[in-house]
Amino acid sequence: MGPSSSSADLSAEMEVDAFRRLFPLQFYERHLLESIRPDGRTHQQARDTTLALGAVASADGSALAKIGCTTMLAAIKMEVMTPTTDLPDEGNLTIEFHMPPICSPIVRPGKPADIAAVISKELSDTILSSGMINLKELSLVSGKTAWMAYLDIYCLDADGALFDAALLSAVAAFSHLQIPVVSVNDEGKVFIVSEEDKAGKPGNEPVNIDKRKLVLSNIPYSLTCLLHKNYILADPTAEEESIMETSLTVVLNSSRQLVSLYKPGGPVLAYTSALQDCVAMTMQRVKELQKILNEAISDMEVV
């Protein structure tokens, strides 16, 4: 039986911390057998999730999302641009995901982490294909001007399930977004009216005073699960992700449609039964996240 039986023998006489470092997989499996994880969660339980809207005062929309220790800061900056000729009445959206060296020991300054580019791509695919934002709403004057929304997400602390936290912060930033007031000057040029201008010069009438919120439909919510043997672990920490390599991310929207099912390889194969379990767990998680998002929005309105 080689290493597994010897580690079992050792576990009786070794300190827990030493055992955890020397035999991380066996350490986890011993916990999983008892239907618990080392941080006290059950297999299907996600970590505590908090959302704070309006974390960046200078941005047009921002949010800070925390899932356990994983922290994401998302901010949106709106700019006026000229739409492309093939899509004259649509605005545009650019999503960028950053992993500065502060977030994790594996990121070195200077060279961006490969995983950041991948998550960035996954996020834009998910947000744009989910149909959450109607790009036509970002149009100002058809063919002339439209909004360009720059969404930047900074990972401040990378402790697993990065995509879930990034998506949550992105969605929250969009629900917090206040489109700036614009007005048209005499030459027909559209410009953003700042707070001071509004009081000072009454000449330029703001044109979009009643259209300052985006309507979000079919909001996507995601849950990452780890597959290990027959176990399914929801919302993994970075430690769990490094020990058990097979992850599966399910993204569902608020009307329970599948937006993405992402499994990038991994030693464990996903069978239909496991898939269905993951989808069921995500449905549960969607309800939780909807509640958290709605609470955050209503807290914001009270203030």
Place this chain on the structure above:
Amino acid sequence: MEIDRTDGRTANQLRPLACSRNVLYRAHGSASWSQGDTKVLAAVYGPKAGTKKNENPEKASIEVIWKPKTGQIGKVEKEYEMLLRRTLQSICVLTINPNTTTSVIVQVVNDDGALLPCAINAACAALVDAGIPLKNLAVAICCCVAESGYVILDPTKHEEEKMKAFVHLVFPNSVKAVLPEESLCVNSEPWEHGILTSVTRGVMSVDDYLYCLERGRAAAAKLSDFLRRSLLSELLSDSTKAA
């Protein structure tokens, strides 16, 4: 509702497949794989000594370099590289050559839809050609879902653009073994029905996805037969040459 495909294929029909190995002289292993007009060339170098930073030196490591047909690599290519690397890592026996790196270079020759599946198939054939120890082969397939929930396999670029969603699926190859069939089942599902990699784009219902899965598995069985046949025939011709 049925959809007429411009090239007259039925929904389940794949484009003509072609696979040739040992196409490059200097590479330790190489293969070209084409599905209709989509063609990918893959070369394998290695195993070379040493692993990169942040890799586990107790295991063999795989690096993938994706070369697009034209231009610089961007986020899309970075994602392809990551998906390909993770997929190949899960089929290779990584404990045999610890502390080595095997490079897989993928050159896109022409993209006419289903590019990632085509590249995975090519890379897998190139690994076989290089004699890298593998647990099993990987076969990749692309399914497209139309507005009505109708599913077509192996789409061309034109078909990909007008569909509402697509799914890239990678399965292990079907097993030929003398063992009783039950012993190859996992939770009453055949072993080869397990998903190695799944990437989706676009909104669909969960049932649509499960339907794609079913169709993808059937196509993967055919693909895996093709791969096995083409690998075998070249092995045989190699051995006759040697004799």
